[in-house]
Amino acid sequence: MKNIIDIKGFSFSYDRKMVLTNIYLEVEEGKIYGVIGPNGAGKSTLFKAILGLIDINVGTITVKGGHIKKHRKEVVYVPQKSDIDWQFPATVFDVVLMGRYPHKGIFQRLNASDRAMADQALADMGISHLKNRQIGELSGGQQQRVFLARSLCQEAEIYLLDEPFVGIDVTTEEKIISMLKKLPLEGKTILVIHHDLSTVREYFDKIIMINQRLIAHGDIETTFTEENIGKAYGGQLTILHKTGEI
Amino acid sequence: MEILEILQYEWAIRALIASSMVGVMCGILGVFIVLRNMSLIGDALSHAILPGVVFGFVVAGYSVMGFFTGAVIAGLISAVGITWIQQNVKTKNDAAIGIVFTAMFSIGVMAISRISRQDGVHLDLHDFLFGNVLGVSNEDLYLTGFVMVYVIASVIVFYRYLFATTFQSVIAETMGISVQTVHYYLMLLLSFAVVAALKTVGVILVVAMLITPASTALLFSDRLQNVIIIAGFVGLFSAILGLILAIQLETTPGPAMAVTATLFYIIAVFFSPKRGLVFKKWHQFQAKRKIELEDTLKQALKLHEKNNLSLNTLSKRLGFSAKKTTAYLNKLHQKSLVNFTAKKLIITGKGTEQATKLVRAHRLWETYLVEQVGLSSEQIHEDAERFEHILTDELVDEVEQKLGYPEVDPHGSPIPKKQQKRAFKLSEIGKNQIATIDEKQADEHVSAALWKLGLMPTSKIFILSFKNGQMKIKQQGKVVDVSMNLAEKVCVTRYSE
Structure with a gap:
């Protein structure tokens, strides 16, 4: 198996507080990973580090054996929906078309084939009929479909999704997960920050459990154990009992 | 200058x-x-x-x-x-x-x-x-x-x-x-x-x-x-x-x-x-008219069910003047949702269907407010009165799914089910229910067996009883016995209510 992301001894602190400590992690190509851990465990920070959005203080992170800057096109990020100006004058199509931006040089224009790909991505997510709507006019589930369509349109190899199932309807969740599960068959690698432990087994091949440090990672069967969950969630275990998972 | x-x-x-x-x-x-x-x-x-x-x-x-x-x-x-x-x-x-x-x-x-x-x-x-x-x-x-x-x-x-x-x-x-x-x-x-x-x-x-x-x-x-x-x-x-x-x-x-x-x-x-205040006011005015029109239809259905539908009872119930009620009824007539026959006001099949949709949205929303939001059943009616006009069909379905397909609302009134065409096997249809035999059956043996019994495809059937591995069904006034073996293979469609 080929490692597509390689994290060696990565630590990150913010405002003199350690967010992540000494992470060693290899992500295999063509697998779908769940990234779990309690709030404030550093899941989003890990994503931002892989994406090169924060400066790495200690350790190294390589993507496809090199610096992220050389592989921007191949990595796509779907952040949490919260930090978006929904009044922004952009239609669904405008947003999806953004997926083609990394493939264009400064003086290149978007062409008919880019538009066709955006149309295809809209169709794949079942939102072709919303093409000309302003993004703020959509429901939460529809908005999430737009961002997933954009990521499909980018034709990336690595997908990083931060809590894609928050605040959306059941149908959209099913649609998104069935789409995500198809991607590893094309050799793509998916990392999903996830908080619903009851669906972990159903959704992912592999799991990464973190709580400021790496608790465990590997196949679901061997890694997603009561013991590891206990370690990752510590004192919050009582809440988990209520979900009926452990 | x-x-x-x-x-x-x-x-x-x-x-x-x-x-x-x-x-x-x-x-x-x-x-x-x-x-x-x-x-x-x-x-x-x-x-x-x-x-x-x-x-x-x-x-x-x-x-x-x-x-x-x-x-x-x-x-x-x-x-x-x-x-x-x-x-x-x-x-x-x-x-x-x-x-x-x-x-x-x-x-x-x-x-x-x-x-x-x-x-x-x-x-x-x-x-x-x-x-x-x-x-x-x-x-x-x-x-x-x-x-x-x-x-x-x-x-x-x-x-x-x-x-x-x-x-x-x-x-x-x-x-x-x-x-x-x-x-x-x-x-x-x-x-x-x-x-x-x-x-x-x-x-x-x-x-x-x-x-x-x-x-x-x-x-x-x-x-x-x-x-x-x-x-x-x-x-x-x-x-x-x-x-x-x-x-x-x-x-x-x-x-x-x-x-x-x-x-x-x-x-x-x-x-x-799109965003101008004048247009917003205009849209609000339009929305108010739409709500009143839909209310007229809904109340017409309720009175119709009590066999008490007339212009008089309707305008009383809505609190509108007779003139206003007539105007709305004329609008509904244009959409063939109500009809005036022999000076009698009746609600059409299409009208009943639309009014039922409103009742369904209303009752589901009430159930949602009680079960998910935690309001008491006295607080919910007004809110549902507004939302029944706003909720889209998809949203209503979603609410229903989320609530686990409830049968009755918090006041104990039945929640109408979505009118939906669904495929069944004949054996799955219950007593006193209506279904339609599909044109296309699993194989020609089934088609032939049905033909022999005189059951024509695309025709409506009514289930009378189940007895000793036999189903008694009625079609066009004729009663036919169908063995359960056959019934398990026959494809039918029915409008679930």
């Missing part, structure tokens, strides 16, 4: 051209300033270029290029300074802007008043503050023209970069677009535009030409490209009309342009087709 008469003068034509160009480029750039929540920065930058202008004068004398270079340098220093403070010092963002621009502006004002006391120097603070569009030189015009072309070309060429960084800077960054570089480039363009606008509107009012036409345009369109074009035109018209107004009223052109831009904005606030 008459307009045509004024245009005989060269200074007037120069003023008109300069104002038009400033209007267009400020309008276009302003869209990004407004969308990036940088209105205050626009204001700050326009004030902060003042010391640069004075510096340019000291070095190069009364030269347009000297002013321009000095101003752009001062603008960029301020932009860098503001950003540096925001990123490295624990000072609030807007306070950082305020500190930098007032300091720069004050230095500029001090320098001007110091220099202008020297002999033979004509540097008027008033011109910088409010512009002097009537004193525009040819050199000024060339500079403004160059800047406008540069700004427009930049926006076209770097459109994707501007769009991505303005809309979602994080995503832009992951796509390899340097958000920082785009930010400073925009600051550079802004400094250019501010210097060019110095002569026409002056530093104090540049911000009006930046944010007012852009805000107007944002009320008109949902697509950035269109917003930019509209903002350019609004800026253009504000500048031209403002200038004409100023000459007519013999007043200062800069403020007149700002006032004109504001008038356009006010018109947009009330009359823009």
